[in-house]
Amino acid sequence: MNLLEALQELRQGYYTEFIKVKSYEGLNTTGNLTIEGTVPNLEGKDVIIVEDILDTGTTLSHLIPILTKQSKAKSIEVCTLLIKRINNEPTQKVTSKYIGFSIPPKFVIGYGLDYNELYRDIRDVWIISQKGIEYEPS
Secondary structure, eight states: OOHHHHHHTOOSOOOOOOOEEEEEETTEEEEEEEEESOOOOOBTOEEEEEEEEESSOHHHHHHHHHHHHHHOBSEEEEEEEEEEEETTEEOSSSOOSEEEEEEOSSOEEBTTBOBTTBSTTOSSOEEOOHHHHHOOOO
């Protein structure tokens, strides 16, 4: 079930807003945050950030303060499909109130997760192989 399907089951009002946030290149976080789109005005609203994966927490540790300051949201919570166990512990930079699955510390692709903009369209979540890393689209 994807986000849209889940939201259709709600029997109360909600509002959706999308921004694209990136902190990865290849297999590693850059430590820098790139935001595409405008931070919406969410003044007085309770906000749930829906994230595909929470691993190091770098992206959200930068995004949440920006949203808090610029959007003026009443509250901000995180919902993530996957949380990666690093050193057998969930990431500590940011916590997620809602978690789908806890996964081992491997780089995963599919179901919206990508490696350098590839493999996002795979219907399931997979650990990327060395062949997948080395693949060069023509």
